Amino acid sequence: MDPDTIRASLQSHDRALYIKSGWIRHPYITLGPDGYYYLTGIQPNEGDPREVENPYNIGLGDQSIVGNQVRVYRSQDLIEWESLGVPFSIDDTLSAKKAGKSPSRIWAPEIHWMPKVEQLSEVNRIPGVDQMSGYWALVHCPQNVASLAISNDSELARPWSHPMGSKLGQRHDPSLFTDDDGTVYLLWRNTMIAPLSKDFTHYTSEPVRIDPSGTRPGPNGSPITHIGHEGATMIKVGRKYVHLGTAWSTDQIRKGSYNLYYCVADNITGPYGPRKFAGRFLGHGTPFQTKDGKWWCSAFFNANVPPLPREGIETSDLGDNAQTINEQGVTIVPLDVRVLEDGEIYIRAKDPAYATPGPDEAQKF
Template identity: 30%
Template sequence: MKYFFSILFVTVLFSCKNSQNTVLNPSTKAAYGVVDVYAKETQIPATVKPLLDLWLRDTFVKLGNDGYYYLTGTIGMEGRTTSRDLSPGLQIWRSKDLKKWEDLGIVWSLDKDATWQGEFDVVKGGPKEDLNQNLIGEKRRTLWAPEVHYIKSQKTYFVVACVPENPNGNGSYILKSTSGKAEGPYVNIKDNEKGPIFPRIDGSLFEDEDGTTYFIGHNHEIAKMKPDMSGFAEPLRKFNETKYETEPYIEGAYIVKEGGKYHLIQAIWSVRQPDGTFSYNGLNPYKNNKVREQNLYSYDVVVASADNIYGPYSERYTVATGGGHNNFFKDKKGNWWSTMFGNPRGDLMKRPFVTRAAIFPIKYKDGKFSIDDNR
């Protein structure tokens, strides 16, 4: 069965009897954090369809040094629709044209290649249901949000991935390819040989033009890497960011550089407010079931920019409604693209196509990224 992605562009009509959805007056500037989830310019094109017919979250694509694009993401065991309990490890695909994808298989296995990451964690209280209503057992061993980066200064590939629960600690770790190839084999870098190098999920890497590489951490943290990529060269520090009045939970931090500026890309939920508007000025949806089930609309891509990698960063702006936990990458012609997967929670994603890897064209103009409807 082929899965096709279709986004329903919503036209909102106002009347005294129907005021659930409120659209901002275009003549007035909205308060920072208020978002128009129906804005035409942030809707993912209806022509976008999956790259693979496979359950996958947190899609990551990047051009390697060998002319191949490499794709990875969060996967579960074969035949399952969750990664919250068990995962086989790191799976990678490659393509020359972003259309036909070759499966390189599990290039780093939790059974055969992992060290401390391969230990099972015991879920306290026994079996329970996860957020996708899949029954999980007492044991879990997962690999979330992997990214594959070619670091030019090291002439090899590095993988950043994370584990939400493990006897040796929760958090992110970095693997290094010993062959110089994206398919590995991979080994732990020195500073995470015995446990996570970072105590939270969703780590990332960014190599600057001078070869300096930085680790980007979940919930707004950054640290410069040592020249040999064996660990952090400095203590973790917080980005200097423009905050919302009520700072919400944010995931999937990633950095690109364009136009001489650093662009901090993050994933954030839009939440329906009591007055019918939508805002990023909200609660943590994962800690409040009522908020999660009733008021989430879309898992969005937001971007903030700065002249210095540490900040200060501008106010965040929305690039793609429903495209959250993604990355931006350039193709061989210099065109920008964004990945996506379609979060299976929230009003927007009640569609036939969710949790599938996809990409859509974006552009950089006048200092900002936006969806490119002309490609």
């Protein structure tokens, strides 16, 4: 989209915006301490010609163009993007440091700003890290090379330390959530959750599984209890914990639309309420707030065929294949995030093409 359209629509907060081209999956957007929005995600390695030659590569199987680098961009306005290069790669993982260079790909990277800590006992300090100025934490998968890496200072750059070492464990789709009291939690595998020590050297309690209440019928007749199968993350709205997860609309892998769902609890470990629908085509997106407080969610191309037109998509049954309206690149979709009069949390995409569960949706909302 042209800059003027994006700029106006960021204010009106009523339509999806295509803000950046280029091959990417699971785009993660966060607002840094310097007023920049930072963007990363699954990408090919820098300079890989297949990014242009094969724009609708699905990123899976032997033909995948997913690389082993974490590429990062920043922007003051979500319009003009500056590349920060490759601040992290497979060579920076703990597994590579122990066993030499690994050819493994890097999946689902996230970067989290860790605010400065004014008071820390010596036992809680991370060696070599300037916690008085703040620092970055980076997580990624696949689980055999998963990392929780810490930058030395406020620069999103090498060198990276791994305070947890092998105690991190094998973690699929790890994500971080920082609570109001400063406690940092790791979420993974849709969904386990555990708090981390202040120095990021260990878990401070055993992992707990969090699921929505109730069940839904699965494709094979067995009840499904989990929120989805990947892309778990968490935000806080008011005093409520909002657990978000990703699943295909049909509850069958790569059939239907790739959607975002949520459930809500008063306590971080639950119990959580029922599974609710947040948005179609928003699977493994990042809910984030712009500087003016508006909520958005990132979205991306995840399908087996090129994007479908928006027209009539609300009533289109997509259940026979993996399909989307998202173009390859980064789209952001406005979210309606509210605390209702009865105290319940309401989250729903505002753009009509994303706001309605399709006919292929397995769960009835």
